[in-house]
Amino acid sequence: MRQKQGIVYLVGAGPGDIRLLTIKGFEVLQKADVVLYDRLIHPLLLEWTKPDAEIIYCGKLPDRHLLRQEAINDLLVKKGQEGKIVVRLKGGDPSVFGRVAEEADALQAASVPFEIVPGITAGIGASTYAGISVTHRDYGGSFAVVTGHNKTASGEPTVDWQALSKGVDTIAFYMGVKNLPYISENLLLNGKDPDTPVSIIQWGTLGKQKVLKATLKTVAKKAKEEKVENPAITLVGDVNHLRQGKSWFERQPLFGQHILFARTDDEPSSTVESLRDLGAEVFEYPRFQIRFSEDKQIDYRLYDCLYFLSPKSVQAFFKHITDIGLDIRFIQADFVVRSKKSAKLLSSYACSSITIDEMEPGKKVLVLGEEMSEQEKSSLKKKLGDFDYFVSYQKALVSQSAATFERLWDEGRIETIVFPNEKSVVQITDALAKTKYTPTLISKHVEVICYGPISYQKAIELGYVGAKVLEHPNKEELIQKLGYSLVKR
Ligand code: SAH
Numbered sequence: 001m002r003q004k005q006g007i008v009y010l011v012g013a014g015p016g017d018i019r020l021l022t023i024k025g026f027e028v029l030q031k032a033d034v035v036l037y038d039r040l041i042h043p044l045l046l047e048w049t050k051p052d053a054e055i056i057y058c059g060k061l062p063d064r065h066l067l068r069q070e071a072i073n074d075l076l077v078k079k080g081q082e083g084k085i086v087v088r089l090k091g092g093d094p095s096v097f098g099r100v101a102e103e104a105d106a107l108q109a110a111s112v113p114f115e116i117v118p119g120i121t122a123g124i125g126a127s128t129y130a131g132i133s134v135t136h137r138d139y140g141g142s143f144a145v146v147t148g149h150n151k152t153a154s155g156e157p158t159v160d161w162q163a164l165s166k167g168v169d170t171i172a173f174y175m176g177v178k179n180l181p182y183i184s185e186n187l188l189l190n191g192k193d194p195d196t197p198v199s200i201i202q203w204g205t206l207g208k209q210k211v212l213k214a215t216l217k218t219v220a221k222k223a224k225e226e227k228v229e230n231p232a233i234t235l236v237g238d239v240n241h242l243r244q245g246k247s248w249f250e251r252q253p254l255f256g257q258h259i260l261f262a263r264t265d266d267e268p269s270s271t272v273e274s275l276r277d278l279g280a281e282v283f284e285y286p287r288f289q290i291r292f293s294e295d296k297q298i299d300y301r302l303y304d305c306l307y308f309l310s311p312k313s314v315q316a317f318f319k320h321i322t323d324i325g326l327d328i329r330f331i332q333a334d335f336v337v338r339s340k341k342s343a344k345l346l347s348s349y350a351c352s353s354i355t356i357d358e359m360e361p362g363k364k365v366l367v368l369g370e371e372m373s374e375q376e377k378s379s380l381k382k383k384l385g386d387f388d389y390f391v392s393y394q395k396a397l398v399s400q401s402a403a404t405f406e407r408l409w410d411e412g413r414i415e416t417i418v419f420p421n422e423k424s425v426v427q428i429t430d431a432l433a434k435t436k437y438t439p440t441l442i443s444k445h446v447e448v449i450c451y452g453p454i455s456y457q458k459a460i461e462l463g464y465v466g467a468k469v470l471e472h473p474n475k476e477e478l479i480q481k482l483g484y485s486l487v488k489r
Pocket of ligand 1: 015016040090091092093094095096097098120121122123126173174175176201202203204205206230231232233
């Protein structure tokens with residue numbers, strides 16, 4: 001049999017903000033079997049990969065030198081030849097100082113099919129998020145992208161300084177922080193006005209974004225004083241006059257906040273969406289892989305009531321009856337729900353539902369949901385009497401999400417943890433049980449916010465010291481606790 005044809009996508013991930021990835025980039029990332037990524041790739045992007053995707057880091061590691069370019073090329077070819085869908089994820093745009101041509105050449109030479117997916121380059125993305133447009137009718141009609149570092153022994157860039165100084169209005173220097181004295185000196189020597197405004201944009205488009213304003217004359221000294229570090233773009237030109245005070249991005253109410261939102265299933269959370277819209281970087285943790293039951297023995301027709309414990313159990317039910325070929329019209333049972341979300345999902349299938357309080361006593365009940373503890377079963381028994389139980393789906397932790405947690409933690413990108421319910425406290429603590437991240441360690445470095453008294457009790461019991469609790473468990477109150485009020489007084 002002929003082997004399946006592989007393909008390699010060389011994808012630009014954008015400058016930082018994960019939502020700046022293109023739709024095409026997002027689509028191929030979701031279906032990739034193998035992902036190779038660089039140091040500057042935001043860890044949250046890897047949360048969009050398949051649960052079983054192979055994730056390979058190509059940057060520097062303490063115990064290993066970085067994977068050299070030739071080794072990366074070889075790996076791309078090898079994985080492509082194995083018939084895999086491969087994504088090579090690169091910061092910004094892959095063809096702006098991204099060595100994409102070398103990778104494409106290697107793939108071409110080996111006859112491995114490939115596609116290049118452009119991305120937003122840092123020079124434009126970071127500038128835009130700093131409130132500066134790289135061209136402007138009054139301030140700049142030309143824009144150049146220049147490396148601030150090259151392969152020579154000194155690392156100093158070899159560019160046509162005269163042409164750059166005389167002929168280009170806006171210049172974005174990449175990788176140039178170390179060489180700023182050399183860069184500014186050469187521009188000055190070649191006639192650039194010493195008062196030309198300069199911005200250094202560090203960690204552009206991210207919660208950590210910081211902008212330093214200077215002039216060509218002062219920039220090298222200021223950068224040293226302020227200990228500017230990579231990644232940073234140095235933007236030279238009159239367009240910098242456009243930055244007055246904070247940018248639209250930095251003015252967002254939750255700008256600069258890094259939040260871990262604990263979750264108990266894989267449903268998207270509307271609260272998380274709101275936090276992101278207000279400018280926070282939010283990590284939903286942990287991530288689960290759902291496995292639906294394929295049990296063929298269960299007969300729904302034998303029951304008076306089907307009790308759905310979660311929206312996922314509704315989804316599992318419809319998948320299951322489709323798989324076993326059972327027409328829903330043969331099921332006479334009442335549908336009973338625990339949450340409004342489940343009711344809403346059932347109504348999208350044109351099915352009505354009742355709550356447990358509306359159930360008549362003495363009915364034969366089948367409960368559908370994930371594995372329950374004995375404690376949960378006995379408390380449900382108090383409400384329902386005897387019931388049968390069908391584990392209609394199972395959740396498994398996706399190991400990549402633990403790696404994402406570790407990287408975000410190490411980079412100081414988790415500042416607040418939100419526990420929306422009791423279960424989330426237990427699940428996060430379980431997910432981290434085998435790591436060094438104990439509740440005591442976490443609460444030492446991070447603010448813990450619980451939605452209500454029950455999750456608070458659990459958090460304290462499990463060892464989260466100094467947790468805070470919301471007076472009213474809702475989104476508005478959470479946002480207020482994070483320092484911003486949605487309600488205009
Ligand atoms: N292909 C990338 C550039 C890779 S070179 C692109 O198109 O953006 C790496 C350099 O990009 C860094 O040294 C820095 O100068 C710049 N850079 C990358 N991400 C950045 C960010 N979030 N903020 C500022 N500069 C960034």
